[in-house]
Amino acid sequence: MNSISFDHTRFDAAIVDLDGTMVDTLGDFAEALNRMLSDLSLPPVSPAAIERMVGKGSEHLILSALSHVMAPEAAGEAPARAQALFDRAWERYQHHYLEINGRYSAVYPGVLEGLKALRARGLRLACLTNKPTSFAKPLLAAKGLDGFFEQVFGGDAFERKKPDPLPLRKTCEALGTVPSRTLMVGDSSNDARAARAAGCPVVLVTYGYNHGEPVRGVDADGFVDALTELAAAPA
Ligand SMILES: O=C(O)COP(=O)(O)O
Ligand SMILES: [Mg+2]
Structure with a gap:
């Protein structure tokens, strides 16, 4: 030290x-988030991008991932669209995370x-x-x-x-x-x-x-x- x-x-x-x-736990985050995004018919997010989003809790992580994968041309609207999807995303994320917890970490x-x-x-x-x-x-x-x-x-x-x-x-x-x-x-x-x-x-x-x-x-x-x-x- x-x-x-x-x-x-x-x-x-x-x-x-x-x-x-x-x-x-980056592998667990990636697996649970990408299963969630797939359920929402959204594209996946890379582990490198996820690494920058981790550490501020699940709500922040989910909203960041949703905003990140939303079409770049709608970047300004992404936070509002992410918020609108949040409840369903959180339910899906929780379901998947609890299923895979520890398997990819x-x-x-x-x-x-x-x-x-x-x-x-x-x-x-x-x-x-x-x-x-x-x-x-x-x-x-x-x-x-x-x-x-x-x-x-x-x-x-x-x-x-x-x-x-x-x-x-x-x-x-x-x-x-x-x-x-x-x-x-x-x-x-x-x-x-x-x-x-x-x-x-x-x-x-x-x-x-x-x-x-x-x-x-x-x-x-x-x-x-x-x-x-x-x-x-x-x-
Ligand atoms: O944001 C998270 O879920 C992880 O947070 P931690 O680094 O405080 O364990
Ligand atoms: Mg930490």
Whole structure:
């Protein structure tokens, strides 16, 4: 890590993001979105385009994908047309996502070892994602990651999503920890902005999505190439 050296005595808990941090879910997003678009007789969207849309929850993802595939000549009208299709699109997306959840995704290298080491050092763990809770819990279970977390909160768990600080504050409350001793581990500016505003130190992984932007440009306390680096310091 660059600007803070990882001293475990500084933290009582860690809040860990899901998509782009623990699991590479781009394949699941692509499969569910393209099945949804096909049901709506719309053309498919490429994984490269989807990568830039991920991280702000399912509603944002669906509206972005719908606008993206609508005819370029109607670009100005695309948001309104996307909104009109939203209810049917959301129903189809949910149906397909729950069916394929985890099948086209993989846990990043170092995640299991990193989480094990954090737990072994006595840190309490919560998962906080903008993904709906009903998608997040079965995904964690399918990937063998559910046992690490005392709490799992999705984008629908609180009134507002990251980058708002509310979900981090509420997660700290649920863990019974103070933000200044609760490390946020994420992959995007969304996670970092939420953490800064909540008063949590924040570390970002370098391999995630970050809305298609270079992650090292984000204001964070440190960057790691794998979660194992968080546990590298001697216990
Ligand atoms: O927007 C999503 O569904 C994914 O969000 P996450 O990076 O907060 O897990
Ligand atoms: Mg993420």
